[in-house]
Amino acid sequence: MKERDSESFESLSQVLPNTSNSARMIQMSMANSGSAAPAPAGQDHLDRSKWLLDCPEPPSPWQELKTQVKESYLTKAKKFKSLRKQPLPKRILFILQAVFPIFGWCRNYKLTMFKNDLMAGLTLASLCIPQSIGYATLAKLDPQYGLYTSVVPPLIYALMGTSREIAIGPVAVVSLLVSSMLQKLIDPETDPLGYKKLVLTTTFFAGIFQASFGIFRLGFLVDFLSHAAIVGFMGGAAIVIGLQQLKGLLGITNFTTNTDIVSVLRAVWRSCHQQWSPHTFILGCSFLSFILITPSSGRRTKSCFGYQQ
Incomplete structure (x- = not known):
């Protein structure tokens, strides 16, 4: 038993060179556990602290990147190697299923699923249009x-x-980024045709990048984005989007093209003293209050809003 433990710790020290000292300490303690007297509590605590301080270093980002690339490409390569012995129709079917997954699940599709899919499509269409x-x-x-x-x-x-x-479809963050970047080059009010051409060019190149990421299986790059960066970006985008909606809420015609908080609040303050529509403000606040109050009142009166037990 001791020989097996010593062999396992030797292999551990070879795989993780930073843990060689801790592995040797564990091996020595296990070798002496049968004959020597038990160590005092203070010495045991000291040994454990040494093991914790001598823990292996985490892998570098470059090592993580290489691991992700190997996992993404080697699995696909193994599957393609296994298809060499298969006949040609099965190879073609496998490639089509890899590119178009609909060929894989459409064979198990039943007519009874069409009703639920139709209702889901109508629900999403009613939401996506506005x-x-x-x-x-x-x-x-x-x-x-x-x-x-x-x-x-x-x-x-x-x-x-x-x-x-x-x-799948447009999102608020992308729409905000497109307008905030491109209107610095071309004003959409003075040259709407040139602005549309620039937007189409931008979306075309964005589609090329997304297609290349999908072809080369580079989706694992998202794992390198920290949660704090994503939350900060989404929070900042939500604030900017909310400030941009003040133009429609107050009925302001001449509004700033900048997206920073100071410029937007300054434009709102100037417009409130000169031009703004109180009727638009009252109507917008009414709909906003309705949207905020409806979920809480719907939970209380489930029968009125179609909630089921």
Whole structure:
């Protein structure tokens, strides 16, 4: 038994060179455990502290990157090697299923699922239509462009997607980034045609990058983004989006093109003394109050809002 333990600790010290000292200490303590007297409590605590202080270092980002690349590509390479012995039709079917997963799950699709899918599609369509129009307005574009971006991507993802829970389409953060970056180059009010061309060019190159990330299986790069960075980015985007909605809430016509908090609040303060629509403000606050109050009141009166027990 002792020989097996010594061999295991020797292998551990070879794999993790930083743990050689701790492994030797553990091995010596186990070798002397049968004959020597038990160590005092203070000495045992000191040995444990040495083991903790001499723990192995975490892998570097470069090592993690190499590990992720190996896991992403070697698994695919092994699958393709196993297909060499298969006939040609099975190879073609495997490649089609890898590129278009619909060929894999459509064989098990039943007609009874169509009713639920139809209801889900109608529900999402009723939600996406006003939402996409709002995103187009946030990107300084016409409303029909928001409808284009909410219809075409789901059709493509239905053929090439692998997740049933993911939402495909425009988002508020991307719309805000597009408008904040491009309106510094071209003013959408003075040159709307040039602004639309610039937006289409930007989205075209963004699609090329996303397609290349999918082809080369580079989705693991998202793991290197820290949670704090993502939360900070989303929180800042939410604040900027909320400030940009003050233009429509107050009915302001001439508004600043900047997105920082100081410029937006300064523009709101100036417009409140000169031009703003109280009727628009009252109507907007009414709908906002309705949206905030409805969920809490709906839980209390479930029968009125269609909630089920």
